[in-house]
Amino acid sequence: MLPDSNKKTVLDPFGTSVVADYERLYMEFGIEPFKPFLSMVPNPSLYMRRGIVFGHRDFDRISGAMRKREEFAVLSGIKPTGEFHLGTLMTAKEIIYFQQQGAQTFYCIADIEAYEDNKIPFKKSEKIAADNVADLLALGLDPKRAYIYRQSKEIRVKDLAIIFGRAVTLATMKAIYGERHIGLYLSALIQAGDILLPQLEDFGGPKPTVIPVGVDQDPHIRFTRDLAQIFHRKYNFILPSSTYHKLMKGLDGSPKMSKRQMNYFTLHDKPETIAERISNAFTGGRATIKEQRELGGVPEICPVYEICLFHFVEDDNEIIKAYNDCKTGKLLCGEHKKQTIDAVLKFVMEHQREKMKFIDKAREILQVE
Ligand code: SF4
Numbered sequence: 001m002l003p004d005s006n007k008k009t010v011l012d013p014f015g016t017s018v019v020a021d022y023e024r025l026y027m028e029f030g031i032e033p034f035k036p037f038l039s040m041v042p043n044p045s046l047y048m049r050r051g052i053v054f055g056h057r058d059f060d061r062i063s064g065a066m067r068k069r070e071e072f073a074v075l076s077g078i079k080p081t082g083e084f085h086l087g088t089l090m091t092a093k094e095i096i097y098f099q100q101q102g103a104q105t106f107y108c109i110a111d112i113e114a115y116e117d118n119k120i121p122f123k124k125s126e127k128i129a130a131d132n133v134a135d136l137l138a139l140g141l142d143p144k145r146a147y148i149y150r151q152s153k154e155i156r157v158k159d160l161a162i163i164f165g166r167a168v169t170l171a172t173m174k175a176i177y178g179e180r181h182i183g184l185y186l187s188a189l190i191q192a193g194d195i196l197l198p199q200l201e202d203f204g205g206p207k208p209t210v211i212p213v214g215v216d217q218d219p220h221i222r223f224t225r226d227l228a229q230i231f232h233r234k235y236n237f238i239l240p241s242s243t244y245h246k247l248m249k250g251l252d253g254s255p256k257m258s259k260r261q262m263n264y265f266t267l268h269d270k271p272e273t274i275a276e277r278i279s280n281a282f283t284g285g286r287a288t289i290k291e292q293r294e295l296g297g298v299p300e301i302c303p304v305y306e307i308c309l310f311h312f313v314e315d316d317n318e319i320i321k322a323y324n325d326c327k328t329g330k331l332l333c334g335e336h337k338k339q340t341i342d343a344v345l346k347f348v349m350e351h352q353r354e355k356m357k358f359i360d361k362a363r364e365i366l367q368v369e
Pocket of ligand 1: 283284285297298299302303304305326327331332333334336337
């Protein structure tokens with residue numbers, strides 16, 4: 001079902017967020033458009049260039065630090081609930097990008113949130129986390145220049161959460177996150193601790209910090225920015241900055257990738273599973289080849305185009321060509337799906353091989369068996 005564009009958008013980091021119109025988020029949530037910043041970023045990422053990163057809060061601090069080569073940090077993370085998929089891949093690429101631009105880098109394994117939100121026992125999330133970190137290293141994160149940690153083992157994060165808890169009422173939590181069990185409110189406080197961790201004296205003190213996330217995570221950013229202000233006197237925190245990327249659709253065209261609907265694939269699925277899911281994907285194509293030749297397709301609603309745009313076509317000219325060829329009916333869906341399957345399988349096979357080299361290193365970093 002398509003989202004109702006008249007409804008107010010709900011951004012829920014613990015539930016399902018469906019965004020019908022990204023432009024409306026500027027008005028509804030005070031998110032700033034990213035586009036005006038593009039020319040100020042020395043070496044914009046693929047996501048920035050293609051408008052996938054569409055919004056931000058206080059990114060001027062980060063672009064300024066990048067231009068002047070001053071100190072800044074990036075923090076992102078993963079909830080260890082399963083294998084890397086195209087959504088978590090995006091966050092990983094963003095953190096690697098900022099590391100390559102000189103950011104002090106923090107990657108958090110949100111195992112407390114996985115426990116509170118997904119009931120994943122810590123013993124199980126340990127294994128998943130080691131696998132996720134191996135993915136991250138295989139994608140190019142330099143572990144020598146990064147602090148990778150599990151929330152449950154990072155006492156400074158937990159201490160911050162305890163301190164922040166003093167300034168937050170139940171009414172505030174309900175207003176931000178809705179009626180939820182206390183464990184989720186606790187995990188939100190822990191996340192605030194994660195976001196502000198890079199600014200503690202142990203890591204060199206206050207500094208501009210960017211949190212690149214999907215826009216559904218904005219409530220955590222707003223909450224943490226409020227806390228940073230409340231505790232400014234004690235810690236001298238600089239309000240954290242954020243960038244927001246668009247959320248990927250499911251391969252069936254529904255607004256979200258979902259395990260239950262099997263409308264996505266992971267980087268560790270079998271090649272035949274991946275090929276089958278892409279072959280069966282919804283497209284923006286027409287009912288017949290003749291119609292498509294005459295009228296062209298609709299790449300704007302097409303998940304096949306989307307996975308190419310987000311992940312599998314590096315060259316900007318190539319993606320522009322695919323868009324134009326679709327629009328003019330030159331490119332047909334069968335042919336495009338085949339090209340996409342080839343590109344995805346090439347990437348996935350190489351990635352799986354590369355990842356094997358990093359499993360031991362990932363276990364060592366997280367100190368798990
Ligand atoms: S040609 Fe490609 S981009 Fe266009 S609708 Fe078909 S699959 Fe989607």
